[in-house]
Amino acid sequence: MKPVNNLNDRGNKIEQWRELGLLSFILLLSVGVQLRNPAFLTVDNLMTLLTHTAILGILAVGMMLVLVTGGIDLSIGSTIALSGMITAITVSTYSQLPALIALLEGTLIGCGVGMVIGLLIARYEILPIIATLGMMNVVRGLTYVISGGRWISSYQMPTQFKRIATGDILGVNNLVIIAIIIHLIAAYFIRHTRTGRRLYAVGSNPEAALVSGLPKRRLIFLAYTIMGSLSGLAGVLWVARFASAQGDTAVGYELQVIAACVLGGVSVSGGVGRLSGLLLGTILLGMLNNALPLIKVSPFWQMGIQGVTMLGAVIMNVLVRRRTERMAMRKRPV
């Protein structure tokens, strides 16, 4: 899409600078970690890093769409647990079930949860934070109720199910491939479809979008449905990867996903977010998770470090935005 006006043009330029900064930060961090522990920059470890980050990357795409509409979804950790648990129970009962059906089942469950949330937020105009905070607990509780407090562990799952996450195509782990496919679809959806552009329109100026006749409610509903479906899919992948489904699977994972988004420059007030930035943000967060243990940072520090990175990134976004606007004002023809 061609930039429409000066401000947008400049905004894009600033965003590119921002992403360049993020990239150089990632490189600097890799060099630093590499100096402390030579095991970091090896093909093996980098593949592990990507495999670990794949699920985060899948979820980040959905979360970006939700954030772009000006919402937020805190319920995805619970959705992951629910879809993972139900799928795990299914495959442990019917061990002949093809892996594809299992993936589909999880995605549909997530889709259902997402639709309920979307309905609450789009149709009944409940604040996203309230609706998803409530649903987070409802869904988490349901997971416990359905599982009866039991765990589904590795030996109960058929090998072909576990192969979803451990298998590879041409040496690249399936999870990474799924994540790449989803990113490609998202890139097409966001840039080249009418619905994708409209999502941004609704997020950047809700009133204008409504006045110009955009189906605001349906678009918001769609964003949460996509988010739910992706978390359902991620739930199956999660369970296949860790070969265990528990009631407290992925507790608090939503915060990591939101952190990846804001690191990648997605604005939490809606309308702004690029896939390239999102990818960098996801990788940076994945690196923090992977590299900190390598340089022997206590796991108890990780939460604090993540939080500070997240707050820092949000504040950084605001500062960048302010600067952009100030510069645009200065360049304005008198």
Next chain:
Amino acid sequence: MENSQQAYNIEITRKRGLVDRIFQWETLLGLLLLLVIVVNTAISPYFLSIRNLINTPSVFLDKSFLVFPMILTMVLGGIDVSVGSTVALSAVIMAVSYNAGLPMEFAILLCLLIGTVCGMINGGVLVKFHELSPVIVTVSTMIIFRGIAYIILGDQASSGFPKWFSFFGWGSVGGAPFLLWMFILASFFFGILLHKTTFGRKVYGIGSNRIACRYSAIEIDKITFIVFALNGLMAGVTAVFLTSRMGSTRPNVALGYELEVITMVALGGVSTTGGVGKISGPILSVFIIGYLSYGMGLANIQAPVVLVVIGSLLVLSVLASKTKLWKW
């Protein structure tokens, strides 16, 4: 949305007749409370005695102190999801500093101070970067505060408080739990603050029309800062009572308190978009949710089901307030 919100506010402040008064939200809440008590009595015949009704609240009143500043925050149009983490951080620092040799009295003061500082950090960031929504700021500080608690204490627990410290959570004065007295005191304090002071009126003003308030020279920044600092202070108070009741503390205490507190406030009829709400509604809903979870405990219902019930209550109460039940 902006327009409908304003129309809604005007409707609320209009003078109401007797019928409207009967069908207002608080009356419904009162009936709901009665219903909960009746059901509880049906489950356990021992439930309905004055002594039990007065003593049970100390089971759930510790977190209720968070409800008051949350009312202010939500009337202001904001939200604070970091309160649970603030409780954990201030409780952990209190316990660690006591075990490091600080006298308990000062440790308690330190706990309140830490809570307030946490709240001031939230408020400060929000005021300095007014583009940011309270959701994202408090979500980040929620991770940070609990993260710091983990850095300090790891997965250990800290205990060994002096004997008199348990009075806060377990003691009773004049036949009622100390907690209940403190709750009543806090209710009066915040009730007066919200409904009888210019500060309270300004909070409503900012919640219902921020721009008009800016043009009327109301100090939006100062009030936002104070409200979030109050959140932190009351989180410190909660930390004292909670630690006193449990006798020890860990970095994962008060997990999910923000959900229960926000549920209580939303069920109490405080609008989540700001400007609407009274202090009496949330006070009633503290007891509704408290007796409800207590009753489900009596009926031997598992904790996950309680989770489902509280989550649905939050969603349903906001839904109900949107559809305006009292306007049949």
